Amino acid sequence: MIRKRTNDRSSNRQQRSSLWRNCTDLHALKQIQASLVVRGFNSNRAALRELVFAGAIAVSGTIGYTLRVFAQIAEPDLFMWNTVIRGAAQSLNPSNAVRLYSQMESRFVRPDDFTFPFVLKACTKLSWVKMGFGIHGRIIKFGFESNTFVRNTLIYFHANRGELGIARHYFEGSAKRDVVAWSALTAGYARRGELLVARQLFDEMPVKDLVSWNVMITGYAKRGEMESARKLFDQAPEKDVVTWNAMIAGFVLCGGNEQALEMFKEMRRVGEKPDEVTMLSLLSACAEMGDLEIGQRMHHSLSELCLGDLGVLLENALIDMYAKCGSIERAFAVFKGMKEKDISTWNSIIGGLAFHGHAEKSIDLFREMQRLEIKPNEITMVGVLVACSHAGKVEEGHQYFNMMQDRYGIEPNTRHCGCMVDMLGRAGLLEEAFEFIQSMEIAPNAIIWRTLLGACRVHGNVELGKLANEKLLFMRHDQSGDYVLLSNLYAFKGEWDGVEKVRKSMGDRGVRKEAGYSLAEGDGKSLMYYLFDSKPKLSSRDKAYGVLTKG
Template sequence: MLRKSGAQRRQPALWRRCRSLRQIKQVHALMVLRGFLSDPFALRELIFASAVAVRGGIAHARLVFDRIPHPDRFMYNTLIRGAAHSDAPRDALSVYARMARHRGDCGGGGVRPDKLTFPFVLRACAAMGAGGTGAQVHAHVVKAGCEPDAFVRNALIGMHASCGDLEVAAALFDSGARRDAVAWSAMISGCARRGDICAARELFDESPVKDLVSWNVMITAYAKRGEIAMARELFDQVPERDVVSWNSMISGYVRCGSLRHAMELFEEMQGMGEKPDTVTVLSLLSACADSGALDVGRRLHSYLSERFSRTGLTTILGNALIDMYAKCGSMKSAHEVFCSMRDKDVSTWNSIIGGNALHGHVNESIDMFEKMHKGNVKPDEITFVAVLVACSHGGMVDRGHKYFNLMQQQYRIEPNIKHYGCMVDILSRAGLLKEAFEFIDTMKVEPNSVIWRTLLGACRIHGEIELAEHANRELLKARSDASGDYVLLSNIYASVGEWLGSEKMRNLMDDTGVNKEAGRAVIDGSSKDLMQSCRQF
């Protein structure tokens, strides 16, 4: 288990003022103009700020790093560290491999890994579940003479305990590490990551000195398993909490569907002087989006507006707000957040385009896509699903074909089953059923039951019996136990007076043992007025 104390490294005042990737890029541009790109000190600070100090800057750090002819050890270690903590830990291994390839080339600027390199490489192995690669790195550690170092040893324990050889982890732990609280945390964390929460709890109870990391590991493990009572029991017992403790508990309540308890804890967190971070708010906004709790979402938005009044919302928080408002049906608020954001990425555009499409705001969705297409943000496969959905809702067949071709020809994106499904839906809604069947014949992937069911529903609307029979045959090949598919074709026969065909489908259900599911109505039990009305009957 690695601590992040190194993140407190003292930076020069200029770099401390950089709190976003946009500001880092501005300083980078200034360095280019002033000729500082040949200054190793300035380059080190640029890589550190991009890879470690600011969230989401690792790609920019790698871009800078790859253009340095002879990076020094600090640059390598910083980039490996940043990648190990990012969403792409594999990049840490690729940088380490480059370092290992050139370590013997001392005359050409080669550098050797040291005790600050290995812990983050091992962290990346653990994050990827790459126990085999971790074992190879362990061999490099021994060869470099770094195994006795406590920082490296604890990283080895954590890696082996979570995805490597548990016996090796135990041997390292027993060989003088039992006096180290960090080593206990590494063993506890490793067992928890393996899913062996009983072993993790035994170690936790046995540990002579429980540090905050150990408490947080156990709280998180119980919360992720849905054992929210056990998580809360430990949370209430922990001598001192940090933001990770609060986040683990809040996320646990969100995962269990208890938004009320999560918000109560969020407010208690602020009342006790603990500052919520991005993870805290993202978890709550996600819960609001899933449950449609617009009022709670607005309260969170108000909190964020006050907190980021000077710097403006970060991209990731702005994206979460847009997604929340879109899923809660408040597209006006989603547009306001979108317009207020200074930095927008592809997820920002996808959220606003998809939100408009979802709510039938076809023209707004198309307009947003056109602005994105003409701007400097490259659409991805999710973007094209969203805009094709808008075309489907708007009955825009020609435009749908245009975007489908644009995706492949200009952006080199191969269509997946969702893109094909959208095109079939566009053609089906327009009554172009023969064209839809012909389009399916050109697909590079096997059509799934959703596509055939879309066609079957369109055949019912347009009274196409022969095509409906063909679609149903293909649908039953893909899935033969869905009663709705039989009932749908039976209703198609009945709608055009083909009573024998309708009865045949009903009999086929009986012969194949498919039972029709009973219909159900969903009532919002929280509505007091509705419940009072029901009692009157």
């Protein structure tokens, strides 16, 4: 039996030794698929194996295409099942791996020791504890519990879920001589945030492989301990794309977007090729920075890096980046050019259009969603309600708010309610906005009361503004903007005694008005112009220019 498995694996390697090496992008994969279709798609099993291997493993970002091709294969063999499950488990949507395993079982295809590690890794990524325990039961049933690869994945799964007794059980004994087992247990502790224990295991490892270095670097990065992560990164004897991704993602998570971009430059200098995960982190950094120029460069890099068909996740990230950088036209162009769209795609463009004042276009796209029978979620409805608010479509906003609950079963949250208050406030329907707040099934938060206060300032309703301010002060006392809004409302109505009372209240509570400023860029530097009082102390040189330089 062992000899047969060895021969099968050797044969598989020979079968995929030529064709898949020529596949560098989605276009090449489609050419191979086309040639197979002409000759009889299911007639050449060896070529099908190569095509599945190339699409699922060898070519980055093509798992979606591979899943569609795989669905057309009449009778996939075990190698094909394992390959596509492996590719799905390693993708950004690992639930496909579990779905494929279920299909495999329903077709009475007997799994082997290669099948279970990938399915169990997918369960770990998804935090599907019940499913993972079910897979553990199947492993015991099929007798693979003592297999080295399966055992190490069990250690990783149970350690991640906090079942450290079970993880330790599989780690003790012969596993202690296996560097992969050490890495699996260390990763489990690190992912649970128990970095002290993870670091102790890491330091005790008889041999450290690249995975173990990546585990610790990722653990520190996810906790925001970038100084420790960087120290280990510099000490690591070798690095791969996972190592670089951990650092880049860690900086983005901590708000160090410029440092993330510097890491990317360093990554390119040493010749490491980024992947889909890298670019998702970088696009997120550009979106947070609002830097359109760098975002466009990243978009251009995606083509240069030969990532082929970008896929839904990257294209969604591009829409989000362009929208947040103020280029809704480019965001819409990406949307229009997408071959596939998911709910996040629609949410990004509907929300982006709404926030940029293209309310009619945003609502039209929501109607298109309805026509295509794509079910919206709570994020979709926030975008739609924002669009109605900005367009002054009060009646239509009420209709969508009711539709959200009655047709789609989406319970309103504070964001939906805040949109309704904003919509009514913008329209000058302040009493109706107050009644809406009073009728809410969830407790209004400070943002909702401040939204009402802002509307009262615009429309000059002092009495309701005072009430909203009282509610705000009951929740928080230290936000200078709340006082300023009420003070401006009094000033707008010429009630200077009220202005003085607000200022005195601020002084009594030790609240200082934050300095107002605007930002501009020049000669590669960020220039911060202070508009109001409470200015910071500036050097004589800065005072001469009237700016605070940074960078």
